[in-house]
Amino acid sequence: MEKTIIDRPATRNSCVLCAPLGASIVFQGIEGCLPLLHGSQGCATYIRRYLISHFREPVDIASSNFSEESAIFGGKENLKKALSNLITQYQPRLIGVASTCLSETIGDDVRAILKEYRKENQGSPLPEMVNVSTPSYHGSHWDGFWKTVLAVVTQLSSQEEPVRQRLNVFPGLVSTADLRHLREIFTDFGISFSILPDYADSLDSDAWDNYHSLHEGGTPLSEIRAMGRAEFSLDLGQALTAEDSASGYLAKNSGVTRLSCGWPVGINESDAFFRLLSRISSQPVPEKYRQERSRLLDAYYDGHKYMFGKRAVVYGSPEMVAAIVSMLKEIGVIPVFCSTADTDFAGIEERVIELRPDFLIGSSKGYQISRKTGIPLLRAGFPIHDRFGGQRELLLGYRGTQRFFDHLVNVVIAGVQDSSPGGYAYV
Amino acid sequence: MVKILAERKKQVFRQGQDKFDLACGKHSVAGSVSQRACVFCGARVVLYPIADALHLVHGPIGCAAYTWDIRGALSSGPQLHRMSFSTDLREMEVVYGGEKKLYRDLRSLIAEYKPRAAFVYSTCIVGLIGDDVDAVCRRVSRETNIPVLPVSAPGFQGTKKDGYRAACEALFKLVGTASVKDVSRFSVNILGDFNIAGEIWTIKKYYEEMGVQVVATMTGDGRVGDIRRAHGAALNVVQCSGSMSHLAELMKNKFKQPFIRVSYFGFEDMAAALYQVADFFGNSLIQEKTVALVKREIELVNPIVQVYRRALTGKTAAIYVGGAFKAFSLVRALRLIGMETAIVGTQTGGVEDYQKLKELCSEGTIIVDDSNPVELSAFLKEKKVDLLIGGVKERPLAYKMGIGFCDHNHERKIPLSGFSGMLNFTREVYATVLSPVWKISKEIEV
Numbered sequence: 022m023e024k025t026i027i028d029r030p031a032t033r034n035s036c037v038l039c040a041p042l043g044a045s046i047v048f049q050g051i052e053g054c055l056p057l058l059h060g061s062q063g064c065a066t067y068i069r070r071y072l073i074s075h076f077r078e079p080v081d082i083a084s085s086n087f088s089e090e091s092a093i094f095g096g097k098e099n100l101k102k103a104l105s106n107l108i109t110q111y112q113p114r115l116i117g118v119a120s121t122c123l124s125e126t127i128g129d130d131v132r133a134i135l136k137e138y139r140k141e142n143q144g145s146p147l148p149e150m151v152n153v154s155t156p157s158y159h160g161s162h163w164d165g166f167w168k169t170v171l172a173v174v175t176q177l178s179s180q181e182e183p184v185r186q187r188l189n190v191f192p193g194l195v196s197t198a199d200l201r202h203l204r205e206i207f208t209d210f211g212i213s214f215s216i217l218p219d220y221a222d223s224l225d226s227d228a229w230d231n232y233h234s235l236h237e238g239g240t241p242l243s244e245i246r247a248m249g250r251a252e253f254s255l256d257l258g259q260a261l262t263a264e265d266s267a268s269g270y271l272a273k274n275s276g277v278t279r280l281s282c283g284w285p286v287g288i289n290e291s292d293a294f295f296r297l298l299s300r301i302s303s304q305p306v307p308e309k310y311r312q313e314r315s316r317l318l319d320a321y322y323d324g325h326k327y328m329f330g331k332r333a334v335v336y337g338s339p340e341m342v343a344a345i346v347s348m349l350k351e352i353g354v355i356p357v358f359c360s361t362a363d364t365d366f367a368g369i370e371e372r373v374i375e376l377r378p379d380f381l382i383g384s385s386k387g388y389q390i391s392r393k394t395g396i397p398l399l400r401a402g403f404p405i406h407d408r409f410g411g412q413r414e415l416l417l418g419y420r421g422t423q424r425f426f427d428h429l430v431n432v433v434i435a436g437v438q439d440s441s442p443g444g445y446a447y448v
Numbered sequence: 449m450v451k452i453l454a455e456r457k458k459q460v461f462r463q464g465q466d467k468f469d470l471a472c473g474k475h476s477v478a479g480s481v482s483q484r485a486c487v488f489c490g491a492r493v494v495l496y497p498i499a500d501a502l503h504l505v506h507g508p509i510g511c512a513a514y515t516w517d518i519r520g521a522l523s524s525g526p527q528l529h530r531m532s533f534s535t536d537l538r539e540m541e542v543v544y545g546g547e548k549k550l551y552r553d554l555r556s557l558i559a560e561y562k563p564r565a566a567f568v569y570s571t572c573i574v575g576l577i578g579d580d581v582d583a584v585c586r587r588v589s590r591e592t593n594i595p596v597l598p599v600s601a602p603g604f605q606g607t608k609k610d611g612y613r614a615a616c617e618a619l620f621k622l623v624g625t626a627s628v629k630d631v632s633r634f635s636v637n638i639l640g641d642f643n644i645a646g647e648i649w650t651i652k653k654y655y656e657e658m659g660v661q662v663v664a665t666m667t668g669d670g671r672v673g674d675i676r677r678a679h680g681a682a683l684n685v686v687q688c689s690g691s692m693s694h695l696a697e698l699m700k701n702k703f704k705q706p707f708i709r710v711s712y713f714g715f716e717d718m719a720a721a722l723y724q725v726a727d728f729f730g731n732s733l734i735q736e737k738t739v740a741l742v743k744r745e746i747e748l749v750n751p752i753v754q755v756y757r758r759a760l761t762g763k764t765a766a767i768y769v770g771g772a773f774k775a776f777s778l779v780r781a782l783r784l785i786g787m788e789t790a791i792v793g794t795q796t797g798g799v800e801d802y803q804k805l806k807e808l809c810s811e812g813t814i815i816v817d818d819s820n821p822v823e824l825s826a827f828l829k830e831k832k833v834d835l836l837i838g839g840v841k842e843r844p845l846a847y848k849m850g851i852g853f854c855d856h857n858h859e860r861k862i863p864l865s866g867f868s869g870m871l872n873f874t875r876e877v878y879a880t881v882l883s884p885v886w887k888i889s890k891e892i893e894v
Contacts, residue, residue, distance in 0.1 A: 029538075029549075030552075030553065030556060031533055031534065031535060031556065031557055032509060032512070032534045032535075032536035033531060033532070033533055033557075034531060035512060035532065035534060035536070037509060037513065038510060038513045038514070039508060039509055039510030041510070042510070057479070060572070061486045061487075061488075061572055061602075061603030061604045062484055062485060062603065062604075062607075063485045063486025063487075063488055063489050063511070063603040064486075064603070065481070066482065066483070066484060066485040066486070066841070067485065067510070067514035067515070068514070069481075069841060070514070070840055070841055071514055073843070073844055074840060077843075078844050078848070079821055079845055079848055080844075081821055081822075082481065083479050083480065083481050084476070084478075084480075084481075084482065085478050085479065086476050086477070086478045086479075086480075086482070087572075087603070088475055088604060089606075091604065092572075092602075092604050092605075099478045100478070102478040102479060103478035103479030104479065106453055106455075106477060106479030106480060107479045109453065110453055110479075110480070110822055111822070122507070122510070122572060122573050123572040123573060126542060126572075126573040126577065156508070157507075157508035157509060157510040158508040158509075158537050158541075158542050158573075159538065226848075228848065228850060228890055229848045229849060230890065231825075231849075232828075232829065232848065234821070234822045367531070386516075389517075
């Protein structure tokens with residue numbers, strides 16, 4: 022026990038955020054939902070700021086706003102007051118309460134408080150309320166994300182609901198363009214589906230006339246309730262165990278068949294994904310996607326020489342890193358170092374200096390390493406705080422891979438061009 | 449009409465319509481989406497720019513991760529402040545305490561990065577799990593021979609202002625610990641400028657041209673060594689008074705150093721700041737140099753500002769910023785370019801500040817304390833303003849509603865202080881207010 026404490030050094034430029042951030046993103050992707058963090062004001066404000074800088078959208082996250090008294094006597098009264106104020110000011114359809122390190126450490130039982138609140142307010146119309154335990158001292162923002170998906174499904178889905186969709190989809194922390202592309206693909210296969218969470222509209226929305234205090238879009242609550250009546254659940258990403266996943270819960274409790282595949286990036290993983298859809302829909306892969314696949318393959322041929330033997334460092338969520346590594350293997354790029362959470366950015370920097378890869382792939386937080394070493398960074402994943410449009414970069418499917426591959430080849434070409442004597446006009 | 453929470457009604461005031469009785473300095477209402485942060489945030493923003501210090505956040509990972517390289521506070525030398533260090537507490541420490549980890553982390557980080565001092569910020573749960581941070585800091589300081597300063601900053605223990613206070617107290621422990629040899633009698637410390645986009649360099653140049661030595665800059669482009677001898681300066685010049693007045697008070701009590709409050713934003717306030725400093729020394733040479741400086745600088749940029757003024761006259765603005773001093777300057781600077789302020793609010797203003805804003809603003813202006821997106825957006829819509837000035841959290845509000853925006857917070861990349869800064873500000877306002885994008889119809893017309 023003692024040893025684990027001593028062996029873990031200080032974290033220098035962390036690769037992960039805290040779990041309530043993941044919870045907040047999931048809640049942003051549900052119809053009429055407002056996230057409420059049970060803790061200090063700063064948690065909500067920092068997370069809002071972090072998300073706003075990536076999505077460039079208003080992100081409303083409420084806080085129960087602990088005071089010194091709440092820290093001593095418990096946050097129950099604050100939480101109840103917060104619920105009442107949110108209901109008055111926002112009229113949400115769902116309030117998603119995520120705990121923080123503070124409320125967990127003092128031992129607030131959020132579930133019991135919500136129960137008590139419902140009881141005290143019997144008779145008045147109340148929104149749905151779900152809670153998830155997300156102390157910052159346990160797990161990353163990715164863990165917080167998946168835990169919240171599980172909590173939402175566990176607390177809202179019911180066997181009593183009428184059948185709505187055949188397929189539940191849990192895509193993980195993908196971009197808003199990825200979510201829209203997934204919708205298009207499922208629609209083209211003629212499968213009725215529900216994606217949780219779906220923040221394609223809420224975190225990448227249109228211009229407004231009036232301020233919308235509640236975000237638009239999001240997974241409809243009726244679909245979440247009916248998730249137990251679907252035939253299949255599909256996890257994108259294979260890092261989750263059955264116990265930790267909503268699909269596992271639905272399989273165990275409602276007999277919904279659990280399917281999983283990696284993020285469809287590259288030809289192999291995309292093939293697996295499209296084959297799966299073809300199988301469950303009993304439809305052939307639509308011509309449109311066959312063409313996209315063929316065009317991508319043609320691009321692989323055209324660009325192969327730029328890529329072969331190149332060495333990459335990849336960091337990000339487990340789902341994304343696994344998918345990108347699989348794609349890199351297809352084009353002959355060697356991933357020399359990959360990190361999903363265990364190594365902080367100071368550690369990654371040390372490895373980059375030692376390994377001298379040809380490029381880095383990951384979030385914008387690797388920029389300083391890139392700048393210091395002169396090794397180019399191809400931005401992918403979350404967050405992208407220093408480029409425009411990072412929230413809607415398409416990565417999934419043949420189409421997303423195409424876009425990603427084009428960028429990757431251009432990173433290499435730009436390097437050749439910039440370092441050539443005189444600067445070639447044709448590369 | 450916007451739904452204002454009952455508990456917040458007294459935090460909104462309409463000039464010329466309401467009896468002035470604005471409530472402020474209150475804890476944010478539970479369940480509101482406040483634009484404020486917390487005690488930790490206040491302490492962290494103030495100390496962050498000290499570039500040769502180690503800043504270690506003692507707590508779970510979130511607080512350090514969200515404040516990694518968060519401000520554009522530039523350093524002319526070391527860049528250590530831009531690293532994010534955390535003890536990254538996990539369950540194990542929550543149960544058994546984090547003192548051992550803190551000690552080890554401090555020792556190894558100090559050995560590796562060789563800072564001139566270390567600040568240890570304790571966040572929400574540190575007190576609850578019973579860590580004696582002060583004792584660990586004392587021990588490490590003794591063993592490493594550098595100041596190791598605890599900054600008690602649990603988020604819930606007050607508001608952002610209490611965080612400023614904690615930061616000031618940590619700084620105060622450094623002041624007076626080094627020799628003041630070579631400090632001129634015509635000397636100042638700059639307090640409350642954080643060198644966003646290099647602003648402190650502009651101001652420092654002005655003082656040097658006037659013949660006034662700048663001893664310590666707190667905390668923009670700050671150095672531990674300078675802060676240690678800050679007690680030698682003849683005068684403390686305090687900007688952003690909300691954050692640093694407390695330190696000025698402490699220094700006044702202990703070292704008999706007087707202080708003045710200034711703002712470096714806009715022609716009027718910038719000139720007034722330099723004149724006030726010059727008058728303090730009462731030295732005719734300094735005064736002459738100051739007059740010449742102000743004249744030269746204004747003659748240089750004012751003709752250009754006037755060109756923009758013609759295009760901007762009659763436009764209206766909303767201001768929502770952290771501190772009130774910034775708001776005063778902005779109201780005046782906007783007036784200089786022909787714009788009136790229809791809405792003005794702050795996160796941390798005090799009663800006197802709001803009283804002053806009331807005097808400064810014209811009939812119908814909405815004055816608001818600790819607002820939130822729902823309220824702010826309703827005010828923006830009601831007043832049909834052309835511009836919102838705020839920070840990164842307010843930006844998407846403006847853009848969603850199709851309104852121009854100007855960043856006056858930590859993330860700006862263009863220096864707005866000083867005379868040249870006023871020109872930059874004018875250009876930025878012009879570029880956003882006059883952009884043709886606001887005129888494009890929101891729907892296709894068929």
